[in-house]
Every structure is written in C-alpha cells, then in structure tokens.
Amino acid sequence: MQVVGYETDVASDSPDADGDSERGPIAEADGPIGGGLYVASGGAVDFVDASPGTELAFGLGERRCAGTVHEGDHVACDAPTAPYCDDHSRVWVCARCTGTCLKDEMDCHETHAMYLAAFAPDVLKVGVTKEWRLGTRLREQGADRAAHIRTFPNGRIAREVEAELAAGDDLVDRVRVPTKLDGFGRAVDEAAWGALLDRFDPIERFAFDYGLDLDERPVAETMAAGTVRGWKGRVLVLDRGGSTYAVDARDLVGYELTDAVPERELQSSLGAFGG
16 A cells, blocks of 8 residues: 555645645644544555554555545556656645735635744744634644734735745745754744744744653654654654654655565664663
C-alpha cells in the first residue's frame, strides 16, 4: 500500500484537500494532536491511525508519484517523481498572491485576518488567512506563539499588506519545515516576540502547546515505525529505540509501506545515552 496523503487534527494533505480547504473550525485546546496517513491499495483508500500512543510498524519501500484520488478512488501513477509528478502536482495559487490575483476571477471576498507567528527560538512570520480559519491555520503550521493583528474585508488587500511587511528585515512570510525542526524542544525568545508585538496592537494573542514534552530537539528522519508521541503541524513525532524522531509527513507521501521494519542504523539523540 502506498501513502497518498496525511491528516492531523489541524493540518490536512488528504487526497481530497487543497491548500486552504473549507474545513470547519476546530477546538483550540492545547495538548496532544491526533492524526494519520491515507494509504491506497488496489484503488481503495484507507486511513491508518497515527494518534498519540499508537504503535506504527512499517518499513518504507519504493517511492513514486502518489497519483490522485477521484471520487474516493485512487488513480495510481508510475512516474518516479515524488511526492507528485508534474501531472499530479497541486499548487494553491493563493499562497503565492501578493495582491495581484493569479486566478481568472478573484474569489477571496471573505473577511481575512493578518497574523504574526513565532517559531522557537526566534523565527517571526507574518501571514494571512480567512478569519474563521485563524486558529486552525496557526496550529497547522506548528506556531508556538501568535497574534491576530489586523482584519481586512478581502484577501487581496490583506495580501498586499502582508507583502509589504514581509519585505522588511525582521519578518518572513514562509517558514520551511527544517527551520521549524530547529526549534523543537526550545523556548521562544520572549524578548524578540514582545518587541515585535509592541509595534502593533494585537486583537488577540495565542500560545500553543502540542503536548510533545520535548527536552531536546528530535532527530529528523523519514520513517514510519515507532510509538507516536504526537504531531506539531505536519511533523509526526515518534519514539523509537530510546530516541525521539521528527518526520515530515509530506516526506512519506509516495512511499510504499511494507510489513518489514528495517533494523538499519538510526541517528540517536543524546537522550538515548543518558546525556
């Protein structure tokens, strides 16, 4: 069976989801987040639970394009490009918008929220989302701190202001997963975060705890075996062999899952040696 998507309580790359899917509001309570993987076999799509405490015991086989899902059925693709080939790549054009609509017709007429987000220890981001998705958007990115700073009548105006702020030296509009992983197990630089907020008049502030209880940064790996500790955004955190690993779920998409868990050497965290 092939991994064709993933989903957590707050972040989704399910076979039927786009970059800003119309998912309803979620509870914003702190604590462990559940999730799982969508897998396809013989055209059928199933969900493999990966909630905290779950034992995963899969090896990774060959990786290729994850294909597509149409009306609930998986359409396989043999292209070697992963996670998706050019024919099956899904690009959400709104993520690239800076105020000039890239669609044939502008459709972002809903109220949009502009937010600031902090990723430990000191990466500061500005972003925009539909106002009703604000809490969901922040947690699906794995933000540690956040603040709603402005509200706009539509997405076009919001994106224009976002682009202006991101052009400065202290804010970015995109944070890659490896950068986020550098902050796992670390605290936010409260002085830097406080100085940023002093420049604005926040409408609402957020502080998130994902229930991972990390004392140090987990080791970045691509695997599907171990005890699930939890999720932070799209990052799956696994305990295995005395060490803790962080898996970017997108890096699993396209892989064939096998029943044989490899006994290969894995990089161990310092905690595995009692250090």
